[in-house]
Amino acid sequence: MNIADLPTPALVLDQARFEQNLAAMANALPGARLRPHVKAHKCTAIASAQRRHGHESFTCATPAEMLGMAAAGLGGNLLLANEVLDPRRLGAMAAAVAAAPDDVRMIVAVDSEGTIDAAAAAGLREIVIDVDVGLPRCGCAPADAGRLAELARRRGLEVQGVMGYEGHVMMETDLERKRAAVDASVDLLHAAHAEVGGEIVSSGGTGTFDLHTRVTEVQAGSYALMDTQYATLVFGSLGQPFGLALSVVGTVISVRPQWAVLDVGLKALGMDHGNPSVDGATVWFCSDEHLTFAPDEGTAAPRLGDRVRVWPAHIDPTMAKHEQVHVVDGDGVVVDVWPVDLRGW
Amino acid sequence: MNIADLPTPALVLDQARFEQNLAAMANALPGARLRPHVKAHKCTAIASAQRRHGHESFTCATPAEMLGMAAAGLGGNLLLANEVLDPRRLGAMAAAVAAAPDDVRMIVAVDSEGTIDAAAAAGLREIVIDVDVGLPRCGCAPADAGRLAELARRRGLEVQGVMGYEGHVMMETDLERKRAAVDASVDLLHAAHAEVGGEIVSSGGTGTFDLHTRVTEVQAGSYALMDTQYATLVFGSLGQPFGLALSVVGTVISVRPQWAVLDVGLKALGMDHGNPSVDGATVWFCSDEHLTFAPDEGTAAPRLGDRVRVWPAHIDPTMAKHEQVHVVDGDGVVVDVWPVDLRGW
Numbered sequence: 001m002n003i004a005d006l007p008t009p010a011l012v013l014d015q016a017r018f019e020q021n022l023a024a025m026a027n028a029l030p031g032a033r034l035r036p037h038v039k040a041h042k043c044t045a046i047a048s049a050q051r052r053h054g055h056e057s058f059t060c061a062t063p064a065e066m067l068g069m070a071a072a073g074l075g076g077n078l079l080l081a082n083e084v085l086d087p088r089r090l091g092a093m094a095a096a097v098a099a100a101p102d103d104v105r106m107i108v109a110v111d112s113e114g115t116i117d118a119a120a121a122a123g124l125r126e127i128v129i130d131v132d133v134g135l136p137r138c139g140c141a142p143a144d145a146g147r148l149a150e151l152a153r154r155r156g157l158e159v160q161g162v163m164g165y166e167g168h169v170m171m172e173t174d175l176e177r178k179r180a181a182v183d184a185s186v187d188l189l190h191a192a193h194a195e196v197g198g199e200i201v202s203s204g205g206t207g208t209f210d211l212h213t214r215v216t217e218v219q220a221g222s223y224a225l226m227d228t229q230y231a232t233l234v235f236g237s238l239g240q241p242f243g244l245a246l247s248v249v250g251t252v253i254s255v256r257p258q259w260a261v262l263d264v265g266l267k268a269l270g271m272d273h274g275n276p277s278v279d280g281a282t283v284w285f286c287s288d289e290h291l292t293f294a295p296d297e298g299t300a301a302p303r304l305g306d307r308v309r310v311w312p313a314h315i316d317p318t319m320a321k322h323e324q325v326h327v328v329d330g331d332g333v334v335v336d337v338w339p340v341d342l343r344g345w
Numbered sequence: 346m347n348i349a350d351l352p353t354p355a356l357v358l359d360q361a362r363f364e365q366n367l368a369a370m371a372n373a374l375p376g377a378r379l380r381p382h383v384k385a386h387k388c389t390a391i392a393s394a395q396r397r398h399g400h401e402s403f404t405c406a407t408p409a410e411m412l413g414m415a416a417a418g419l420g421g422n423l424l425l426a427n428e429v430l431d432p433r434r435l436g437a438m439a440a441a442v443a444a445a446p447d448d449v450r451m452i453v454a455v456d457s458e459g460t461i462d463a464a465a466a467a468g469l470r471e472i473v474i475d476v477d478v479g480l481p482r483c484g485c486a487p488a489d490a491g492r493l494a495e496l497a498r499r500r501g502l503e504v505q506g507v508m509g510y511e512g513h514v515m516m517e518t519d520l521e522r523k524r525a526a527v528d529a530s531v532d533l534l535h536a537a538h539a540e541v542g543g544e545i546v547s548s549g550g551t552g553t554f555d556l557h558t559r560v561t562e563v564q565a566g567s568y569a570l571m572d573t574q575y576a577t578l579v580f581g582s583l584g585q586p587f588g589l590a591l592s593v594v595g596t597v598i599s600v601r602p603q604w605a606v607l608d609v610g611l612k613a614l615g616m617d618h619g620n621p622s623v624d625g626a627t628v629w630f631c632s633d634e635h636l637t638f639a640p641d642e643g644t645a646a647p648r649l650g651d652r653v654r655v656w657p658a659h660i661d662p663t664m665a666k667h668e669q670v671h672v673v674d675g676d677g678v679v680v681d682v683w684p685v686d687l688r689g690w
Contacts, residue, residue, distance in 0.1 A: 024654055039633055061634045082608075083598040111599055136604050162641055253428040253430055253460070254460075256486070271615075271662075272611045284481060288384055304457060305459065345608075
């Protein structure tokens with residue numbers, strides 16, 4: 001089967017570009033230096049490819065991702081980089097560890113007495129203290145980390161270290177400002193770690209992957225697939241170690257002299273970073289099931305039935321909207337179909 | 346089960362408000378005057394409720410919605426208000442009609458020779474000519490409608506009329522300007538209809554439902570559930586015939602002195618109309634699995650574990666991200682769970 005035969009909208013992964021992205025990251029952050037974040041792709045087949053490139057520990061954002069990774073045999077070292085209070089989901093994770101203690105390891109982030117109590121009550125054993133390093137989201141005040149670690153130990157939990165995500169720095173385009181901001185965040189994380197202890201100091205993302213010399217592991221995810229926001233905003237100023245590997249392929253379903261319409265709408269795309277891009281064209285707007293675009297001067301006019309690639313502005317929510325991703329080779333032949341099997345919560 | 350027992354994020358429908366919305370619309374546009382658009386909710390249980398309020402014909406945006414409606418016994422009069430070229434999907438629709446010709450009727454929109462040929466080749470019988478009434482998306486030039494109708498008849502298709510969606514008018518807040526714009530659109534549609542013939546003149550949406558005196562049916566969908574964009578931008582200036590009936594309920598998973606964090610992120614929300622709203626609070630930003638918010642002055646500080654309602658800015662893509670919707674009564678008791686069974690393409 002070829003791209004031209006796919007029902008559209010269809011999520012398409014360029015195999016060669018994907019492998020280049022994985023190789024570039026494995027070269028920069030080999031083995032356990034990278035703990036790939038599966039929230040970016042929600043796909044155990046992609047996680048398997050990351051493991052083939054040497055990374056055996058993974059980061060997750062939801063219990064569903066944790067349980068799905070374990071069920072797929074990828075649960076040897078999982079970190080839930082998020083706070084969970086739901087006793088059923090915490091219990092399901094504890095049960096997954098208890099069922100296969102040699103094969104499944106689950107560490108969960110906590111940032112309060114309540115999340116510590118919930119983890120302990122569910123029978124989970126390992127935690128990290130989530131520290132606020134400047135992004136107003138989850139994470140305790142750095143000065144509170146030691147108290148929480150002590151509390152967790154009193155509840156019988158093993159405190160494996162600290163994590164802190166400097167999400168406020170990811171889209172900084174000035175390299176020196178970015179470096180300084182990362183350093184400031186890691187200073188906060190180190191101060192917390194001095195009070196907490198443990199072997200893990202976990203931080204970072206695709207936008208800062210090359211600036212982390214003082215943590216034990218980096219949680220990058222988007223690098224494997226990339227999106228236009230990362231490609232143009234971040235790496236536009238810092239070189240291009242990673243390239244766009246994922247698109248949503250659409251069919252031209254309507255053509256007028258001034259514009260054409262694709263069947264790739266906002267229900268097939270993550271829209272929180274704005275409109276997607278089409279090569280050689282200007283995207284006018286997206287509706288639920290449509291994308292209206294106009295070819296740039298010098299670009300051939302779209303014809304009814306043409307297949308067109310749409311490059312998402314944000315990869316994570318785009319992946320989460322599709323049931324499967326089609327892996328294509330350089331000739332556009334579909335060589336594999338991977339389920340997006342870690343969706344939901 | 347109560348709202349407080351739901352795993353979060355959870356899609357929640359307020360039964361009373363929903364029924365009020367359905368009743369208000371059935372009063373304004375009774376029976377066949379409204380052809381509810383199921384793209385807004387993608388849920389056959391909601392379509393069934395709309396049928397109980399007297400509407401027996403429905404509008405769809407995808408073949409999956411058409412086939413799902415027919416499978417649910419709601420396919421007596423379906424209009425696919427979108428252009429489709431895929432022969433497999435068109436063939437599946439033709440097969441659904443052929444299998445139950447007394448119970449299933451499918452009319453598809455066409456706007457070109459190519460879409461006419463595709464419908465005819467697949468064995469579909471009924472079409473409407475989709476006319477551009479000012480929104481640069483699908484739809485032929487009004488002056489081309491007669492030629493296409495003639496072409497369709499030569500291909501053996503029954504031409505049932507015209508449709509044209511004035512999407513560019515929906516968010517107009519000035520009533521007089523809106524009325525004039527709707528009139529201009531309907532003028533174009535009438536000019537096309539004069540050349541096309543047929544019984545159907547289909548147009549409109551929730552934002553213009555009360556301004557359509559010259560069409561045979563209105564395609565509104567959002568009115569049943571509503572969202573903050575419609576509620577504040579459109580009906581803020583025109584009164585409030587419909588109210589917010591759908592929210593995404595989240596759990597407070599992290600609390601700091603200046604902010605709190607919910608487990609309702611942008612993967613649980615349609616984000617193309619911007620951030621959602623939280624009553625009595627300011628939403629700072631959404632991440633993949635988080636919403637950071639701050640309570641307004643005078644509002645009680647959020648506590649860990651609190652359940653909080655998040656009001657989406659755009660209902661259609663929000664529904665499409667969830668597998669089920671929980672119907673709750675005035676006491677927050679979950680009285681029903683409806684699958685969002687028309688997702689995908």
